[in-house]
Amino acid sequence: MTMLKKILFPFTFLLSFLIFSSIVTKLKVPILEGQKFGNIPLERKIQKLIELEKSDGVDAIILGASNTEFGVSAQVLSETVTLATGKKFVAYNFGTGGADFYLLADLIKIVELHVKPKYYFLQGYHLSSAILESLSEDSLYKKLRGSPVGSFLDYKILLPVVDKVWNQKTLLALPSLRSKIVFSVYLTPPSTNSDVYPLNKYGDSISYNYLYLNQGMELVKLAEKFFLDKYLPISIDSYPPNEDAEKKKAFFTSNGLNVFLNTGYRKIQKETSFSETKFYIISFPKLAIESTFPKTGQSKELNRRFSSFFIEISKLLNIGYIDAYENTNLKSWHVQDDTHYNTFAAEIIGRKLAEKFLNKTLPNPPEPNDDALFELEKEKLMGRWTSIIRSPKDLEENILIVKYLQNANTHKLPPSSEKVNLIIRLEKNNSQIFPAQRIDSNSYQVEIPKNLLKANAMYAADLLNSANISLSAPLESYSWEKK
């Protein structure tokens, strides 16, 4: 009797979970895969992938984080390879914000539900502690890692925990259920950055924004100082020089590297169900802003070490390696914020990738005269916190009101008292400058002036409701039709 009494409490406790799980299954609660890394679910991107597979068939998938999503043009890669070989070649950009190396295997699972790619171009992730610290603040991994005990634990312990705990379907359904309970609707499946930036049919996020680099700009100087004084020396020290065989050996046989490979690239190779699939690691700098600073001996050395690292790991994994950055000569207007390149750069990198993939030199198209445009817009800038939002070429009828000023702020947020200016520019039209107020001092969110348009006011109101959403999470955007 006593035993029965004792068992009943845990039994009914667990029973409630069983009932709950079956309710979740029955309700067919939308599960947002991206929640697991506290970032962007892929619903819309998956939809585009399915459409492209149906219409053209997909040969290659480019996989990586947001710097891949913005920084490699699958469209240019597809068109260039098709033109050069005479055979139709279609690549799709499945890069998504926050997708760190240990999440690529999950992304591949999603891809292979819909297509059977012959090639995967995988973003080259740099093995450094910085990479692990750059995860979303809300991710379980980050929370574990950020805790005092977690900081003593190796990620070979933490990553499997994240994997096991977070992959449960019922757990992934919780955010949707929450929105249903609190707001009476299931969480609208947000997509990728394409909520803010348009997405072409090849999955590329189109962004013609660029970081304005006025030489007098204090922030850029700060960013450069940070890059030269801290980032460069630390990053260089993270990678062994080629010539130091002993150091190299110690580094490449370390536990850290094996965990990195096992939880990242090796896991990807295992997850792929098609034996014919070929893998390439593609690399470009971790910080896009690097391209805007003068090349120093140290920065050249860092890039050489990066390449050397990727060559080594591609050998270990027995897969190809393409340095898609080499000799690309990227400039200020190729960078949309400190981390990401824009579509101008993506096109160049996409072409470089095509060249190296085909292993032949292709004729370069004439470069647009961006210097002139750059100079033109420089005159119209009002203050230190200025972002230029340019209308995308392929959407000339529309202009996007972009949610954040990340591209104006490199390493520091504007103080709460400071006004932020948005320059909203229509292609072939005059720029307009609108003063805008930041919603609070903890985020980059900017309230769009209400005197603009009704749609904009709605946008601001929506932002208020989602004030807790982190910068990396997608927000709705509205387009403004030219009258």
Add this chain to the structure above:
Amino acid sequence: MLFHTFTFLPFYILFIACYYSFSNPKFRVGVLLFFSNVFYGWWNWKLLGLIWLTIGLDFIISKKIYRANTKKEKFRFLLVTLIVNFSLLGFFKYWNFFMGSFHSIGLVAADRFVVENLILPVGISFYTFQSVSYSLDVYRERLKPVDSIIDYAAYVSFFPQLVAGPIERIESLLPQIVRFNKFDFDHFISGFYLFSQGLFRKALGDILSDLSDPTFKNVSNATPEDIILSIFYFTFQIYFDFSGYSEMARGLARTIGIELMLNFNAPYLSTSFQEFWRRWHISLSTWLRDYLYISLGGSRKGFVLTNFNLMVTMALGGLWHGAGLNYIIWGALHGIYLVAQRILEAIFESLFGISGIFRFKQSYRFFIWKRLFKNAFGWLITFCFVSYTWLYFRVYTVSDIEIVHKKLFLWIKHPVLPVYSFSVVFIFIPMLWIYDILQKDRKDFFRPDNTTILRNVFFGFLSGVFVILSLIFLVGKPTKQFIYFQF
């Protein structure tokens, strides 16, 4: 480390495993002390030095107070511990506030003394009060000093209630810590139930915060009805958040056979301000009563001084919550309510007199008055005023307070009901209200001494429902600290 995060789970499992693997009570106290230090050091291990300074100081000084031969000598030692403890508290919590205030009233030089990046040690107000009360009790000869510093440290740093209370008294908590607590399944499941209930309260508080935050973050854009609604959201948020923490703390302690005091006893059902303070944050209000209000003279020195003591106690109670004018205003307002209530009661008494009341009591009218006026009207007044006063906890700047008041007056002139679509979350507020009505002034529903088959089935399932709902409300969004952690 927060109770409602995933990181707490392995910590707690490890703690339970270690705690019960020792059969010697002394080792168990050691385990408890070790884990309590890990728990506290999780935020910032450097701050462990501070808590140990308080522990060491009060441990030594209390012995000295006890051994001192004269009252004067005892007082001198007491003064040392009071000065050091409150200086530490004052420095970390109030220094920058006072320097800033001095600067704003014209003492420009005060700005130079502002300490940049000053960390506010988590729970400093709670453990300081807990430790100081021990020295005061020894001084008042209510207690003998503790023999072992390990035992004393385990009492001050007892992790379930270390950072946000309940502020326990040594005579209640220490004997429970040092005795041999055999693993008892009934205690464990009863504690687990309390924890799950507290977790649910916290989770619901977080959801309410999601609903009210947009209004409070931008009061100038909010409509008057938004403000009204958000004040009520926050009223429940702070209650669920803090009572949730207290219930979790009680639950965790109970799993190892330790009973902590009840910190909340259906406060929003109070029909007067006095009653509210008997039911809200009971451990703090009794602390303030025993060690501040009574020390000031309490109610023994006439009507005027009693009211003055009440005002001082409440204003200081407000300041205890945080370094800000808003907290002082919050405390002072509660002081005014209490004094006003006393004055009204005194007027009533002088009008009717004892015999008058007696006659009144017999009448039918009295019955109506008591039921309707005292209970319903008293409740409404208390609830509305308490809710309004929470505003000073949530809106920090003078300009925002001004905007909010303008909008409140606008709403009073032209009341409009907020138009909001129904949310299932609203069901949980009356549900917890009913829970409070049923629980009011009673022992816990599910106690170690009243487990039965039926109860185990019911409360086991209910625990599951609480945990599931908490997961739905908490998982996949940024973790919010408990509001009272900042105090």
